[in-house]
Amino acid sequence: MQAETISDTHPIIEIEEMHKWFGDFHVLKNINLTVHRGERIVICGPSGSGKSTLIRCINRLEEHQRGRIVVDGIELTKDLKNIEKVRTEVGMVFQHFNLFPHLTVLENLTLGPIWVRKTPKREAEETARYFLEKVRISEQALKYPGQLSGGQQQRVAIARSLCMKPNVMLFDEPTSALDPEMVKEVLDVMISLAREGMTMIVVSHEMGFAKSVAHRVMFMDDGEIIEENEPEAFFTNPQNDRTKLFLSQIL
Ligand code: ADP
Ligand code: MG
Numbered sequence: 475m476q477a478e479t480i481s482d483t484h485p486i487i488e489i490e491e492m493h494k495w496f497g498d499f500h501v502l503k504n505i506n507l508t509v510h511r512g513e514r515i516v517i518c519g520p521s522g523s524g525k526s527t528l529i530r531c532i533n534r535l536e537e538h539q540r541g542r543i544v545v546d547g548i549e550l551t552k553d554l555k556n557i558e559k560v561r562t563e564v565g566m567v568f569q570h571f572n573l574f575p576h577l578t579v580l581e582n583l584t585l586g587p588i589w590v591r592k593t594p595k596r597e598a599e600e601t602a603r604y605f606l607e608k609v610r611i612s613e614q615a616l617k618y619p620g621q622l623s624g625g626q627q628q629r630v631a632i633a634r635s636l637c638m639k640p641n642v643m644l645f646d647e648p649t650s651a652l653d654p655e656m657v658k659e660v661l662d663v664m665i666s667l668a669r670e671g672m673t674m675i676v677v678s679h680e681m682g683f684a685k686s687v688a689h690r691v692m693f694m695d696d697g698e699i700i701e702e703n704e705p706e707a708f709f710t711n712p713q714n715d716r717t718k719l720f721l722s723q724i725l
Pocket of ligand 2: 525527646
């Protein structure tokens with residue numbers, strides 16, 4: 475266990491009575507979620523239930539209309555001046571990698587640090603090589619994303635986020651676009667991150683992953699978090715009928 479610091483007593487993410495609409499469509503309804511440093515949360519639920527929208531609100535890729543979202547002490551509001559600060563604080567990995575195809579792996583990793591964080595190029599490259607090693611892909615540094623497999627591209631995307639030294643990592647179905655044989659290599663990288671104490675919110679239906687790393691699993695349906703529990707109880711003894719139905723379909 476890491477030594478406790480003063481900041482450990484403050485949650486890194488606090489969401490209170492948060493609502494979001496797309497036009498007339500009430501997509502997120504009264505979301506309450508507190509995440510402490512080092513905590514790992516898995517969110518599951520049917521397609522269209524609002525999982526992506528919820529995590530996109532946490533780094534302000536989407537705006538909420540009611541309630542509060544506070545990330546490491548910064549409240550996300552309309553007149554947010556330090557949006558870049560929030561974005562560097564919170565790393566995000568998407569289902570479809572979102573790498574820049576015309577840049578090499580190394581350039582994908584150094585772009586943010588050089589342009590957003592104003593890190594000197596040489597230092598940015600050192601950091602990039604360190605994280606490429608961590609995701610076990612250092613030999614691919616000078617290739618272009620199109621020359622890599624899906625699993626390799628997703629590991630590059632994870633390394634790219636880590637280069638910004640985030641305090642929280644959000645993953646939106648990071649393995650659902652991958653061929654089955656590549657899922658494990660990406661989950662293994664995420665498991666190592668978890669072991670190092672990274673705070674993580676992961677939208678995923680990978681139950682093995684949830685059982686081995688999550689502190690809490692949440693189930694979303696129709697814009698609400700309707701059930702939450704520690705993984706063992708969540709999977710073996712779900713309470714809500716909608717959770718039961720969902721689990722019976724995916725397990
Ligand atoms: P999930 O990730 O759980 O599949 P999403 O958060 O992507 O769900 O979407 C939740 C609902 O919001 C869906 O009905 C989707 O069609 C709708 N939605 C998502 N993005 C937009 C948008 N930009 N504009 C309007 N509706 C959207
Ligand atoms: Mg989604």
